[in-house]
Amino acid sequence: MTPEVANPVAPVRKSLLWLVAVGFFMQTLDATIINTALPAMAVGLGVSPLRMQSVVVAYSLTMAMLIPASGWIADRFGTRRIFFSAIVLFVLGSVACALSQGLGQLVAARVVQGLGGALLLPVGRLALLRTVPRAEFLQAMSFVAIPGLIGPLLGPTLGGWLVQYASWHWIFLINVPVGLLGCIATLRFMPDIRGVALRRFDGAGYAMLAFGMVAISLALDGVAELGLRQVSVFVLLVFGFASLTAYWLQAARKPDPLFSPVLFKVPTLSIGLLGNLFSRLGSGCMPFLVPLLLQVSMGYSPLHAGLMMLPIAMAGMAMKRFTTPLITHFGYRRVLVANTALVGVTMGCFALTSPGQPVALHIVLLLCFGAVNSLQFTAMNTVTLRDLDSSMASSGNSLLSMVQMLAMSLGVAAASSVLGGYSGIFGSAAPIDTLHAFQATFATMGLITLASALIFWHLPPEARAVQPPQPEVSGHG
Structure with a gap:
């Protein structure tokens, strides 16, 4: 790329990166706040905290349902209009969540949120796919993920504080000012990209x-x-x-x-999708299980539980700096096989936690999980999309997003079923009984993640990250 071309494009590309990051921020902030607040919400709604998974499943399942149509919708109406509409819908759903008076209303409002989120994430990623040069794509995705990780950094603590000193209803209203800023930025910076040849839906x-x-x-x-x-x-x-x-x-x-079988002739995409599905089936339940464990079985207050989630987000942000060099040096196959195994082992280590252990030991475990989980997500996402040409970008991107959300929905539902099964074995009358149920659940879900490492072994050994030149993105990363 010559300087004459790079310089005029640089400011626009920077603004687009920040705009997509705002979408990730809204998603991650909402996800982490609600997971920390689930026990308090259960008390307010008069249900068991171990039966609150429908609030999480309704959101992720709605996203998984609508995502397959997101690529066609973006090609038909343009990325700017759809991204703007997605933010508006997400904010309206957040307000409806805050006004909910029962579990049924809350689940319905989460469906509205999911409708917005289903368009928000894939359309933002699609805009990056079609504007960022391929050699810079991995670093661009890592850059976008860093502001998105501010959500997990603020969400658990802020959510715990609001629940403890105000009401859980307020955790959803935090999306309103962020959404308004996102709407303004969308109208100014989001390119209006449409499909060249629109196919029939x-x-x-x-x-x-x-x-x-x-x-x-x-x-x-x-x-x-x-x-x-x-x-x-x-x-x-x-x-x-x-x-x-x-x-x-x-x-x-x-x-x-909707999704052409031709997509699966791209080895990195087919293997990446299967790896995403099965590895996230295990690790996707962690944001749901960990806050429940801390509050239900270990006696943490909502604020204390929120503070304990900070190490995961901090380690995830720090790990982004090393993602590109690691993949460039070792290749996607070695990194994903080894790191998937580490994610599973780290999850299994949560089965050894107990209230009598030093807090520092729990923090170290959370830091380790945050680091390997961050590397896992970035590597899986980029290897899945790296070999798609422009004609496959829209449908391949939508398929990846659908698999991610479906795996999260199935993971939370599966973990809840496993937790319910172990609760029936160990009982749930006392905190020590629920602790044993949580420990067995972490061990089981860790094994599921560990098994998924075998999928990534089939990646082409020559698949590596392209080490990009030092573009304008690197100054922010």
Whole structure:
């Protein structure tokens, strides 16, 4: 890239990076605040804190449902209009959450939030894919993730403080001023990118895909909360997998499917998607489980539990600086195989925690998890998208976002089911009983993550991060 071209583009690209980072900030702030506040919300709503997963699942599942259509919507109406609308919808959903008077209303409001979030994240990433040079993409994604990690840095402590000294309703209103700033920035800096050749939307395929995801997620969630009997769970699972299978059979013979099977001819994308699904199935439950463990079984106050989540965010931010050099030197395969195993082992170590241990030991464990989890997410995301050409960028990006949110929904639902099962074994009458249930759950979910390391072994050994020149992005990273 010549200086004559780089200099005029630099300010616009910087502004776009910051704008997308605002979207990540809104997402991460909301996610971390609500996880810390779940026990207090359960008390206010009159339900068990171990049965609050529907608040998390409703949001992530809604995002997973709408994300498949996000690429087509962005190509049809333009990234600027959709990104702006997504922020508005997200803020309206936040206000509705704050005004909720019961669990049903709160879940419905979280669905509205999910509708906004489903468009916010993939459209922002799509704008980066189509404006940032390929050699700078990894570093751009790392830069965007750093401001996004400010949400986890502020969220747990701020959420704990609001819950302890005010009311849990206020944790959602924190999105309003951030959303207003995001709306202004979108109108000014977001490019209005549209698809060159707009294809026809695959409505039938979308219906089958969405139904399959909802059925499977409800089956897992039903074990923990809905009280569904084994027959009902089995029927939901069968219909869910049958619907997903029917979609892929139709996609193989349809000229313009929602997600073309041609995408899976790109090795890094197919392996990256499978790795995202199974590794996040385990690690995606950690933001839900850890605050519950600290408050329900270890006697932490909401504020203290929020402060204890700071090491995860701080280690995650610090690790971003080393992500590109590590992948450049060792390659994606070695980094992801080793790091996925480390994520699983670190999760399993939470099974050894108890109230009598030094707080410093818990902080070290949280720091370790935050570092390896941060490296995991950045490496998985970039290896999945790195080899897509411009014609595949929109659908590939939407597919990755859908898999991420689906894995988070399934992970929380699965962890809740596992936790409920162990609670039935150990009992839940005393804190020590719930502690044993939490310990067994962490060990189980850690093993699931550890097993997913085998998927990344199939990545091409030559796949490495392209070490970019020192562009204008590096000055902020």
